[in-house]
Amino acid sequence: MSTTDSCPSEANAAIGKMRGSEHGPKNIDVSALVDAEGGLIDRSIYTDPGIYDQEMRRIFARSWLFLAHASQFKKPGDFFTTFMGQDPVIVTMDKTKTIRAYLNSCRHRGMRLCRADAGATKMFTCTYHGWSFDLAGALQTVPNEKAYPEDFDKKQWGLIEVPRVAEYKGLLFGNWDKDAEDLEETLGDMRYYLDAMLDRDPEGTEVIGGVMKWELEGNWKLAAEQFATDWYHVNMSHASALMVMSPTGKGPKAEIVATPGRQFLSPNGHGAGFPTHPKSRFDAQAVHEHYDYDALRERLGDAAVEGPMTTGHATVFPSFSYLPVNGSIRIWHPKGPNKIEVWAWILVDKSMPEDVKDAQRLYNLRTFGPSGIFEADDGENWSEIQAVSGGFVTNSVPLNFQMGIGSEREDGVYPGQTSELYSDAAGRSFYRHWAELMNTPAWHERPAPAPAGESA
Amino acid sequence: MSEAINIGTIDDIDEGEAKVIPAEENGTGEDIAVFHAEDGNFYALDDTCTHETASLADGWIEGTEVECPVHSAKFCLKSGTALCMPATLAARTHKVEVSGNDVLLYPAVSVVDA
Numbered sequence: 114m115s116t117t118d119s120c121p122s123e124a125n126a127a128i129g130k131m132r133g134s135e136h137g138p139k140n141i142d143v144s145a146l147v148d149a150e151g152g153l154i155d156r157s158i159y160t161d162p163g164i165y166d167q168e169m170r171r172i173f174a175r176s177w178l179f180l181a182h183a184s185q186f187k188k189p190g191d192f193f194t195t196f197m198g199q200d201p202v203i204v205t206m207d208k209t210k211t212i213r214a215y216l217n218s219c220r221h222r223g224m225r226l227c228r229a230d231a232g233a234t235k236m237f238t239c240t241y242h243g244w245s246f247d248l249a250g251a252l253q254t255v256p257n258e259k260a261y262p263e264d265f266d267k268k269q270w271g272l273i274e275v276p277r278v279a280e281y282k283g284l285l286f287g288n289w290d291k292d293a294e295d296l297e298e299t300l301g302d303m304r305y306y307l308d309a310m311l312d313r314d315p316e317g318t319e320v321i322g323g324v325m326k327w328e329l330e331g332n333w334k335l336a337a338e339q340f341a342t343d344w345y346h347v348n349m350s351h352a353s354a355l356m357v358m359s360p361t362g363k364g365p366k367a368e369i370v371a372t373p374g375r376q377f378l379s380p381n382g383h384g385a386g387f388p389t390h391p392k393s394r395f396d397a398q399a400v401h402e403h404y405d406y407d408a409l410r411e412r413l414g415d416a417a418v419e420g421p422m423t424t425g426h427a428t429v430f431p432s433f434s435y436l437p438v439n440g441s442i443r444i445w446h447p448k449g450p451n452k453i454e455v456w457a458w459i460l461v462d463k464s465m466p467e468d469v470k471d472a473q474r475l476y477n478l479r480t481f482g483p484s485g486i487f488e489a490d491d492g493e494n495w496s497e498i499q500a501v502s503g504g505f506v507t508n509s510v511p512l513n514f515q516m517g518i519g520s521e522r523e524d525g526v527y528p529g530q531t532s533e534l535y536s537d538a539a540g541r542s543f544y545r546h547w548a549e550l551m552n553t554p555a556w557h558e559r560p561a562p563a564p565a566g567e568s569a
Numbered sequence: 570m571s572e573a574i575n576i577g578t579i580d581d582i583d584e585g586e587a588k589v590i591p592a593e594e595n596g597t598g599e600d601i602a603v604f605h606a607e608d609g610n611f612y613a614l615d616d617t618c619t620h621e622t623a624s625l626a627d628g629w630i631e632g633t634e635v636e637c638p639v640h641s642a643k644f645c646l647k648s649g650t651a652l653c654m655p656a657t658l659a660a661r662t663h664k665v666e667v668s669g670n671d672v673l674l675y676p677a678v679s680v681v682d683a
Contacts, residue, residue: 348654348655349640349655352640352641352653352654352655353653353654355654356653356654364650364651364652364653365642365651365652365653365654365655365656365657366657367657367658369654369657370654370655370657371657
């Protein structure tokens with residue numbers, strides 16, 4: 114399998130073709146809304162429709178966004194439909210086994226081209242008038258083509274392709290910015306924390322079951338930020354779930370609350386937090402028994418095995434998050450300022466026996482599936498925050514991200530800057546990066562040179 | 570064994586209520602809460618929740634348990650055991666006796682170890 118990053122395609126000249134420079138939307142300077150040094154966030158960044166629209170242009174249209182897992186594509190024609198921000202995309206494997214992604218909108222009248230969640234196909238044929246595109250995105254057939262003018266050139270009407278698709282150890286990401294920094298560079302030190310989940314097994318990972326999808330009231334950043342930076346809520350929000358999970362009769366354990374741990378923060382907005390313990394383990398008994406922890410120490414290093422390999426949380430900026438202990442990988446699809454669609458996969462090691470995979474699947478569903486005993490607590494919090502945020506006064510009061518200010522340092526054990534487990538450090542860096550992108554024009558805002566031979 | 574303190578009569582604390590005996594009066598250095606539980610008996614614990622800083626005397630007494638009014642941690646009034654998150658440490662117990670109509674508190678005399 115390869116991706117388009119090994120044969121990059123050009124950004125399609127059709128994007129923004131009919132818009133003059135005067136048409137551009139007004140951008141909001143968010144400098145005053147994010148005080149990353151002082152740990153203050155203005156609440157309008159979660160609710161303002163203008164901010165949300167700007168996020169679509171300046172965050173989602175230029176960031177590496179999670180698309181799918183490589184194991185979802187085995188043969189040419191396998192496809193999966195998803196979103197990049199609010200842009201619908203088809204991810205598919207072409208005849209050369211290259212993973213490519215296209216805007217899921219017919220070039221003719223804009224109909225959603227592929228209406229299935231996933232499947233296998235030879236061609237993508239629009240159900241409206243029947244324009245049909247092959248796996249390489251080329252327009253192949255146009256019903257009643259003879260009625261079009263002589264200069265109608267099907268080559269000009271192929272699918273709009275996502276110019277960059279890249280894989281990191283089974284995770285496929287796409288980027289609309291053809292000049293974006295490479296995925297691996299963008300991940301930076303975050304790769305170490307990802308590897309603790311993606312590289313336990315020499316055979317790699319795969320996703321099992323389907324994709325679980327559910328809707329929440331709430332801004333996408335509430336979820337992304339929590340997975341980057343927030344262990345703090347665990348003992349309060351999940352108190353009842355922690356009690357259910359504790360061994361019968363043992364009651365509440367001080368080790369859970371007072372656990373030591375670290376929180377990683379990336380200048381590119383990523384974050385990860387994890388307790389650290391010499392006996393860190395997987396919760397699902399069958400999964401725990403499956404692993405040879407000594408071999409894992411050899412493979413990943415002691416620090417990874419004792420820290421981010423098992424219990425913990427993480428976000429790859431902007432909207433991909435995961436929980437290694439139960440293999441939940443998920444994307445927070447923004448659906449307007451007030452709504453999130455969560456899409457969650459269950460990730461397991463390829464070489465796990467079937468019964469171990471199934472044990473992890475069941476543990477995932479019990480804890481962080483759509484009705485999981487932990488997941489429900491989180492969704493409730495985000496929705497309640499959003500539900501009350503419309504009030505004028507409510508919306509005018511800054512939020513506090515001051516825990517652990519000044520605690521960020523290189524600890525000599527974990528790569529990059531880290532803070533304490535209980536800290537808002539990764540949240541502050543998430544919003545610092547967010548604000549930088551929001552205040553910087555993106556690729557589509559730079560005047561494109563007129564393609565040779567084409568008149569305006 | 571420390572001296573008993575007469576903290577009042579059984580009618581001074583309604584069932585389901587508690588009374589705080591301040592640190593300077595009980596001599597232990599910590600405020601003590603004396604609870605009149607729903608089983609009719611009197612029990613005493615250190616007043617400050619072992620989780621953060623809240624007065625258990627202000628909490629909700631149900632049966633022979635008290636629920637912290639701030640983060641809902643529960644403690645067994647008889648043994649001081651923390652019964653649920655977010656508390657994980659037991660509260661210190663103090664012996665209480667009823668003599669006639671008088672309620673006698675024995676500060677720092679543990680019920681658990683006795």
